[in-house]
Amino acid sequence: MKKQKPDPLTLPELRRAAVDLLSRRDHSRQELHRKLLPKAASVDELNQLLDELAERRWQSDSRFAETFVNSRINRGHGPVRVKHDLRSKGVASDDIQDAFADQDTDWNEKALDVARRKFGLHADLSDMKLKAKVARFLAYRGFTTGQIQFAMARISTGEDTTFTD
Known part of the structure; x- marks a missing residue:
């Protein structure tokens, strides 16, 4: 039936x-x-x-984009993935650009923070398997190549930016 x-x-x-x-x-x-x-x-x-x-402004793609960007940044997602997700939800490019323009996120530092939380403060990136794993993880999270390279260089050198005076 x-x-x-x-x-x-x-x-x-x-x-x-x-x-x-x-x-x-x-x-x-x-x-x-x-x-x-x-x-x-x-x-x-x-x-x-x-x-x-x-x-009536009960539904707004620009407001949706702004809250979506904030929530994804807090989850540790990079700009590439966030933009892709917004496009897949039908948000216009102008609304996406405006939502990102309202952000003062340092994407390099965000990539570093995400990598450190996942792999530790001073991971040994001389191990090529671990280095590749970190790069794949950050790429999956939606960070650009430049942001990934920045994070990996900072982890490799052991420079800690979270406790600077």
Whole structure:
């Protein structure tokens, strides 16, 4: 027996579902569209609702991008990965650039901090396997080649920037 698709939600029910999602956390317009489309009676009705939510500033891709960037930086992700993740969520390039412009993150120091937390303050990077592992880890986290090289050089030399006077 084939599972029957539930009846589409009315516009007030769809609005309630959207507000419920937005009350938990910010969502990009594309995320809301993807989550609400199976419940909507039509694509036009859903787009009209999303336009209304944006007009009321209940949904904002720029606000979503800003909070997303902050949360990913706190998780130790690099700029390449954060930008990629935002693009995959349908955020416009202008909103991504604005969210990054509001940041005063030193990405070199962030890469160093992430590497130190994972591999220790003074890892022995003369071991080529460990050196490759550190580089792969930082690349996976979304740091650029220059940021990775900076972090690895600082770990190798044992320079500690966290306790400078």
